[in-house]
Amino acid sequence: MVDFFTKMAEAEPLSNMSAETVAQAIFKNWCLLTRRDISVSTKIRVYRASARSILLYGCKCWALRVEDERRLEVFDHRCLRTILRVKYTDHVSNEAVHTGCETITRISQVIQKRQLRWFGHILHCPSHKLSSAALDPAPFPTLRRRRGGQPKTWLDTVRQAMQVVLEPSVFGVRHWRKVWVQLSRSAAANRHAWKGAICDIIETG
Structure with missing residues (x-):
């Protein structure tokens, strides 16, 4: 998993990669989160140190909308469910998933x-x-706000x-x-x- 994220970072800047390329690379290595020979605690540590670090790079300067925050939460919950091998058909709430991952903080709280x-x-x-x-x-006396929202x-x-x-x-x-x-x-x-x-x-x- 570490090699995957390292190669992704070294291959080319994220801004130069198309959305399809990023999506293909992510889903191609999605099976790494379900490997049974890796403990859950190790998967969580790697996910937090690599995947989350890349995902939240520069988040201290973001102006998040509610929609943006929801998308980040959805991605985070999906990764945690995959690590814990919890399916959506199991009817397990997101709160229960986070309870099973005691060492990880909610992504919205990390950003804030x-x-x-x-x-x-x-x-x-x-x-x-x-x-x-x-x-x-x-900051600029000549600056005027545009009309409307x-x-x-x-x-x-x-x-x-x-x-x-x-x-x-x-x-x-x-x-x-x-x-x-x-x-x-x-x-x-x-x-x-x-x-x-x-x-x-x-x-x-």
Whole structure:
């Protein structure tokens, strides 16, 4: 299994591979997850260290939609069911599947944790850094939003998660875009408290 993912990474960049090529390569090696001579714990460790690492590469900067998150969950559940040799006709819930894989965290929680940790890193950056300037709701005075609904951004994703630990009244004020970032920066100043806030957000979500 390790050789498979290594060869996939060395063959050519993922952006240069067609969807059919990727799908064929994945399903061609799908039987590796069902081999009886490999223990379940080993399969889970390899899946988490290789397949999940590739799948979630750069997820700390993703602006996930509900549909995107659902697709990732479906793929993750399918892999775990294959590892545990659980068929959909067995009528076993996804929660029961995750209970059988105690060493692996839900993929949505992994993404959220990485995004919040990255957000905390940006909050510690000096104000002249580009990453810190990106937190400004209007970094460019001449920038104008297009009419109609706005596409979901990474900052929107983080803000939605931060509503768990920040006061709801913060998001009701007129200049809430600046206020919630300032409050988040104050919270991130204490690294220990920030780690606790991340755990609270993930447990609530």
